[in-house]
Amino acid sequence: EVPEISAGEARSVAARRVKIGIYFATWWALNVVFNIYNKKVLNAFPYPWLTSTLSLATGTLIMLISWGTRIAKPPKTDFNFWKALAPVAVAHTIGHVAATISMSKVAVSFTHIIKSGEPAFSVLVSRFLLGETFPVPVYLSLVPIIGGCALAAVTELNFNMIGFMGAMISNLAFVFRNIFSKRGMKGTSVSGMNYYACLSILSLLILTPFAIAVEGPQMWAAGWQTALSQIGPNFVWWVAAQSVFYHLYNQVSYMSLDEISPLTFSIGNTMKRISVIVSSIIIFHTPVQPVNALGAAIAILGTFLYSQAKQ
Numbered sequence: 001e002v003p004e005i006s007a008g009e010a011r012s013v014a015a016r017r018v019k020i021g022i023y024f025a026t027w028w029a030l031n032v033v034f035n036i037y038n039k040k041v042l043n044a045f046p047y048p049w050l051t052s053t054l055s056l057a058t059g060t061l062i063m064l065i066s067w068g069t070r071i072a073k074p075p076k077t078d079f080n081f082w083k084a085l086a087p088v089a090v091a092h093t094i095g096h097v098a099a100t101i102s103m104s105k106v107a108v109s110f111t112h113i114i115k116s117g118e119p120a121f122s123v124l125v126s127r128f129l130l131g132e133t134f135p136v137p138v139y140l141s142l143v144p145i146i147g148g149c150a151l152a153a154v155t156e157l158n159f160n161m162i163g164f165m166g167a168m169i170s171n172l173a174f175v176f177r178n179i180f181s182k183r184g185m186k187g188t189s190v191s192g193m194n195y196y197a198c199l200s201i202l203s204l205l206i207l208t209p210f211a212i213a214v215e216g217p218q219m220w221a222a223g224w225q226t227a228l229s230q231i232g233p234n235f236v237w238w239v240a241a242q243s244v245f246y247h248l249y250n251q252v253s254y255m256s257l258d259e260i261s262p263l264t265f266s267i268g269n270t271m272k273r274i275s276v277i278v279s280s281i282i283i284f285h286t287p288v289q290p291v292n293a294l295g296a297a298i299a300i301l302g303t304f305l306y307s308q309a310k311q
């Protein structure tokens with residue numbers, strides 16, 4: 001017999017689904033815009049350490065203003081909160097800068113094809129580092145994920161080792177970030193939006209000295225002049241757009257993560273990559289070979305099998 005639920009309960013379940021659906025659609029749309037402007041900027045100004053830093057700095061500024069003007073309620077945090085956040089911020093910083101370096105070296109679509117392998121990293125990290133075991137079908141679903149990514153990588157026309165490794169490192173770092181973010185959010189009253197804001201602030205503090213050491217103001221000034229002379233004043237708007245959209249899409253993704261499991265988050269994230277891959281191939285006229293597209297399709301199909309197997 002089907003347990004009865006009241007009309008009120010049914011309404012709240014439906015309302016929650018609609019809310020998560022809206023979060024997902026907004027997250028994907030904002031992410032497509034971010035990826036396009038980020039790549040336009042990187043094509044003209046190949047300094048991923050600075051563009052990564054500017055994204056975090058813009059997020060920090062947006063949130064400090066929102067808290068200052070009470071548009072958003074500032075979170076109540078203590079030393080322990082920031083201490084627990086530190087490893088998450090290290091993972092966020094590594095994952096972010098690695099993905100941006102990757103996109104500065106290869107097509108956006110290639111970075112995201114490799115990043116569609118994130119669920120495989122999630123299983124391997126959970127298995128070997130957290131000692132969690134899974135049913136056999138979950139392990140089997142890794143075969144198409146890893147095989148599809150491998151096929152796409154070896155048939156990629158513009159393969160570049162730094163581009164490939166950047167996306168792989170980003171996968172590993174973000175798996176840690178997601179698992180520990182979810183744990184961190186559970187234990188506090190800090191909302192998804194404010195949790196991501198604190199994460200941006202701490203990541204900005206971590207990243208800035210490294211960005212200065214690796215690239216530095218001299219390179220940035222020279223590169224900035226070159227980009228401005230090539231693109232014109234619009235270049236500044238592209239930088240602003242990539243930075244603002246980076247913050248917005250991540251903020252919405254954390255508002256979703258607050259409501260769903262890290263697994264559902266990973267699945268939503270992989271589905272997001274389909275829209276990013278397709279739109280970036282169209283906008284940047286990325287050449288694709290059929291066998292390369294087949295690899296991507298197998299990897300993404302593998303993610304769906306994984307989600308089915310894991311439920």
Ligand code: 3PG
Nearest residue numbers: 095096097099100115174
């Ligand atoms: C970044 O710069 O952080 C990446 O482009 C984001 O990757 P994601 O698609 O996993 O959020």
